[in-house]
Amino acid sequence: MHIASIQTGRGPTPGMHRHDFFECFLTLDGLGRHERVDGSGELGARELHFIRPEQAHSVRGAGPSGLHFLNIAFSPALWRGSGLLQDSLLHYWKPGRIPHSLPLDRARSRRLQDLGREAARGPHGPVEAIGLLATLLQLVQGGEALRQPSGLPDWLRDGLEAAAKPAALRSGLPALLQACGRSQEHVNRVFRHHLATTPTAWICRQRLKLAASLLRSTSLPLLDLALECGFESPSYFHRRFQEAFHTTPLRYRRENRRILPPPS
Structure with a gap:
């Protein structure tokens, strides 16, 4: 590259x-x-x-x-x-x-x-x-930008934007804390107040969103896809994906396959 x-x-x-x-x-x-x-x-x-x-x-x-x-x-x-x-x-x-x-x-x-x-x-x-x-x-593909609620502190808004990128999602919580520039205890409190969730749960949700996007648009093997999104094992990825989407990754891929049309 x-x-x-x-x-x-x-x-x-x-x-x-x-x-x-x-x-x-x-x-x-x-x-x-x-x-x-x-x-x-x-x-x-x-x-x-x-x-x-x-x-x-x-x-x-x-x-x-x-x-x-x-x-x-x-x-x-x-x-x-x-x-x-x-x-x-x-x-x-x-x-x-x-x-x-x-x-x-x-x-x-x-x-x-x-x-x-x-x-x-x-x-x-x-x-x-x-x-x-x-x-x-x-x-x-014109993918949507990360949606964030109003009223977030600037440091948290910027941190979420940085932490949602694929490279940061592979690192997970350390990348989020580094992007926010605050202690884990402070980030935990602000997450609960503004987002009603924990940093770990937010990271998992972003990883699953990335996984769903890659399942729709690529033929990456599930092991490679899980690792690319930051999941350490295919079994854990499979379980969390099924909990979130109420279907298996393979079935989701078959039912939501989306290939870019050739440009005109």
Whole structure:
């Protein structure tokens, strides 16, 4: 997995290059141009572009301040091994005349940018890559943002947002406490007052929501899926999922299978 934040200025168009990996890049701010074998197009802010392996292209800045974009690349073997590529995201790298692109609203763009920063600082192994893929899948599906009740302290609101990300859910309570920046006793009291639950129960609920999303949209084996969502054993995951959804994970997957439609 490769992640880079790139600032490119105005100037001569760089030579087009090819690569053997799946790539997407998110334009953050500024203006630019995307040069391809079949033509070129303008680049604006908050656009997610998908580049197929062996597809020649180049990116350059066009405005006074150039173009700032986040680049993410994965090897084909890793994408296929995750179970996400062939099921859902592959449609966005489908061969065609023009590479596909998606506009993102400000909230989803910021979420992907934050995730990219976190991933760039941490290890780049298969587990981290699958977590990034899961979030990317939610973004292109237009997944809902975390719903929070009104009246929460700012530190708790920010902490919940950070703790609901896949990488944080794998860590669980330590990640939540670190994101909140408060003692466990204080967090417990505020959770009971504002959310009428405990931090542990909230984390489990977020893990189950992520698991349900992955069951609907991927073919990840249940063991890998359970570990990705932070459950330490398939049996515990199976029991908690059945308690929450009144069905088994496999039956839920069969009845709620959702594959992204090919882009028009």
